Amino acid sequence: MPKVSTIQTNFTAGEISPKVRGRVDVTRYQNGAALLENCLVDIYGGVRRAPGTEFIGPVADMACSSLLIPFVFNRDAAYHLEFSDGVMRVIRAGAGIILKGGVPYELTIPYTQVELRELRYVQAADTMFIAHPDHPIHVLRRLAEDAWAINPAPFSVLPFGEIGHVFETFTLTLSDATVGTGRTATSSGSAFLASDVGRRITYLTGVAVVTAVSSGTAVTVEITSPFPGTAIDAGEWVLEDSPQTTLTPSAKGTVGQSITLTLSADGWRSVDVGKFVEVNKGMVQITAVSSGTSASGVVKQDLDSAVAAQAGAWKLQSSVWGGLNGYPSAVTLNEQRLIAGGTVKYPQGVWGSCTGLYYDFTQGENDTDGFFFNVDSDQVSLVEHLASVRAIITLTAGGEFTVTGGVEKPITPTNAQAKSQSVYGSNAVRPVRVGDEIIFVQRAGRKVRAMGYRAESDSYVAPNLTTLAEHITESGVVQMAYQQEPDSVVWAVLANGKMAALTIDRDEGVIAWTSHKADGFYESVSAAPAGDRDEIMAVVRREVNGQTVRYIERLNPDYTVHAGIMGESESGDAVWGGLTHLEGETVTVLADGVPQGMFTVSGGEITLPRVAHAVQIGLPVIPRIKTLPPEIMTPTGTAQSSKMRGHKYSLLVLNTTGAVVNGERITFRRFGSELLDKPPPMYSGWASVGDLGWHEGEMPIEITQPDPLPFHLLALVRHWTTNE
Incomplete structure (x- = not known):
């Protein structure tokens, strides 16, 4: 057939899974790519080089993984908190690690390294409530940038209930563990009182009712449900109910x-x-x-x-919190109440404080009193997360629920309504809020869903955002952070050490996943406002000079390298230091806007072949774009599986300096006397490169930018021929 020219106007579908390779009938196939690595899709449809990373400093303990948590007092005072093994450090958004006395400020925290991933938190002004199932809810307060305090929350009234008494120091021995009357129960210490007649003794599936008290150590019981055995350890049996007397x-x-x-x-x-x-x-x-x-x-x-x-x-x-009952595993704020949920004894329980009184959980019948409700479902699943969007969103391993107080009414002790919305289940990864949706990771860790209200069905739905890109999150998601400005991007740390980025804009129909390598292993990510943009901070584990190191690195759009530094010298220098963190590594250099090639760091410095006034130095990172085979209707049907030959590829670029297409470099350089001794200028417009050769059902196009220079692709035109 004759030559044709087809255009791909956008990449708003992002990187497409190989499993979708045959779905040329899907619109998003036409707007996707086979590979988008170290790239970001913007909401306008173009794809650009992802931000490089700026070296901020080492973590608190190189031997331990750290967790980054955002702390946002306001847009002018925001922080990334580095939680390590028993220690917290503070990083000022837009600046760096907070120092005190010339060394990083540190605060002792009650959490170990293995407990960090189970932390749940919510913030109110300069106070953050932190929940963990093995610890009382703690309050973290910012007193000053270099003065923080963390203590158990000073609750005036904790949630309470008729939960009986656990004897943590006395064992219990039954004369017979089977159902029947006249059994005796003997404690290893004085445990029983006269008013215990009528109370129940429970252990696992066993239930016994006290019928007589012989002494402080012996009672007669009627066993109504058999016990697993006659010997019960201290701390395992409970004397239920209240004293049975006037x-x-x-x-x-x-x-x-x-x-x-x-x-x-x-x-x-x-x-x-x-x-x-x-x-x-x-x-x-x-x-x-x-x-x-x-x-x-x-x-x-x-x-x-x-x-x-x-x-x-x-x-x-x-x-009901503490001891064998456990502590809340999730926490949020809703309508001037502190909401907590999910303990060992009440895995699907949710408590609300009194209105306007975060530390008072006094329960009652007045509208402002505290409340308790249980999220009922056909399986018992711990409350993993609580969030507030139109309702209290309750995410468990078994399903998703909403809690409301009725039509246009706040939740009160007498009107709480918990409704099941879906049964996908979530895992331990803390969800993020994007607009009116809660983005959460499904139970197995590989699917990312967006839960939001739909007026047309008057219900909440949770569509899968990874349907066409399931391969990117296949290893599992371990943490997420949401960057609202300058683009709407969800950053996700993956179990394989990579990072995934989801550009999402519902109004514009953009759901675009891209994958990111770090020449290392991403371990944590955080987003916090820094001026007019949201700053992304990451913990990256690297192998440097034969040693395992962990660094705090800022994703910086001004950087085109990883773990990079910038330097300036008014008089100019050939020797540049400040590279101890990359000792023995091969780095790439941009000097006065011109790529200088690769150098090996020795003694924390490199030597350039010429003097430079401004440099950017760091680990090389290459953006890669691989396109999907095009589709057109031919006289005999489809072009798929037919032979394809590309003649020319035309790239529409914006503010770009160079690119490589299928191994052939496009420089975009323009000549003129005014350009001498200056860095290569950025170019916007069309540029083309030729191609030769036939391929069976394929038209492989790989676009890269191997130099540490700007790259932004808006559209791609293929000039090609297809024959059977």
């Missing part, structure tokens, strides 16, 4: 009043101090226990009377 308050207490709570049989224990008693529609916090029948406390909610409450008409409640 309680009489000394007064009809009002909030703040001190009163006495008297039992008709021994029931108070010294460990009850700090617990709450719900009686006569009020609440009392125990402050002291003077005997087994007498305790004093402070009224937290008004009692409606001072009459005696019979057994079962009052409750002894204690904190």
Whole structure:
């Protein structure tokens, strides 16, 4: 057939999986590429060299991986926090590592290296709440750039419930573990009181009801559900429910009043101090226990009377966080409440603080009181993440849920509605918010989904963003960060040490994945505002001079190298130092805007063949673009599987200095006396290169920029012929 010219006007579909190679009928195939490496797609459709990385400094401990967490007080005071093994450092966005006394400022933190990936956090002004299932919720506060504090959150009232008592020092021995009456249970220490008659003893699947108390160490029980064995270790068995006896308050207490709570049989224990008693529609916090029948406390909610409450008409409640119950694994803020969820005992439980009182989880029936609800589903899955977008988004390993308070109403203790939206499940990677969507990683770690509300269906949906690029995230995603400016990009650290970038703009129909190499191993990434753009900071593990090192590196659009430095000399220098971090490595150099080739770092410096006034030095990084075979309709049908021959390829570029197409260099240089002794100018417009040879069902085109120079491709025209 005659020669044809076809144009690819954009790359908004990004890098396409080999599994989609035959889907020439899909529009996104026409807008994709077989490979986009070390490139970024912009929302206008072009593809450009990805930012290089600027060397900031070594991590706190070279032997340990670090986690970067953004801390944004405002757009003028934002930080990347480096969490390492028991230590935190501070990096000022747009600047560098914060020093104190000439050395990096460090704060001791309670988290080990292996615990870092399980941290969940949410920020309110200069305070960050940090949750971990093995630690109480902590509060991190910025006092000054070089003065930070981290402590357990000073809760005035923790969430509480009737959870019984765990005996952490006494073992329990049953005379018989099977169902039946007249069994005996013997404790290794004085554990039982008279009012324990009627309470339950539980361990795993076993349940026994106390029918008589013989002594502090022996009780008679009726086993209603068999126990796994007769011997139960200390800390494993629970005396459930509240003391089963009459309680009489000394007064009809009002909030703040001190009163006495008297039992008709021994029931108070010294460990009850700090617990709450719900009686006569009020609440009392125990402050002291003077005997087994007498305790004093402070009224937290008004009692409606001072009459005696019979057994079962009052409750002894204690904190549901801590000890064997575990601590919340997720945390967020919603409608002036601190929201926490997911503990060992209540894996699908979610708690909300009182309105406007982040440290008070007093539960009640008033709209401003704290609340608790359980996310019900057909499988028990720990709450992995909590987020706030129109509703409280609750992500578990088994599915995605929303919690609302009804139509256009805030959530209150009496109207919380938890609804299942999808059953994909999420993993430990912290989601990011992009517009009105929550971008999360599906349970297996390889699919990235966007959960958002759809008015047409009045529901939340979570479409797969990796459908056409599943190969990029195949190794698994381990962390994500969202860069809103200058382009909308989700950066994802992968388990194979690469980084993936997702340019996403729903309004423009852009969902474009690209892959990125570091001549090393990406371990963490963070995004924080720095002026008019969002800054991306990364932790990169490298092998330098035979040693394993870890560096903090900033993705910088002014850099075209990795782990790079810039230097200036008014008089000019041939010897340039500051390269100790790349000792023994081969680096590329841009001097006064001109590529100088490759040099080996020795003694922390290199020597150029000529004097230079401004240099950029670092590890080479090459952007690569490989196109997909074109498709046109021929007289006999499709061009696929037919022989293809390219005659000429025309590139539309913007502010570009050189490129290589299928091994042939395009320089874009323009001649003239005014250009002598100056760096090669950037070029915008069309440039072409010829090609020869037939290929079976293919038209391989690889476009690279091996020099540390600008590159931005807007469109590609193929002039070609196809024959059967």
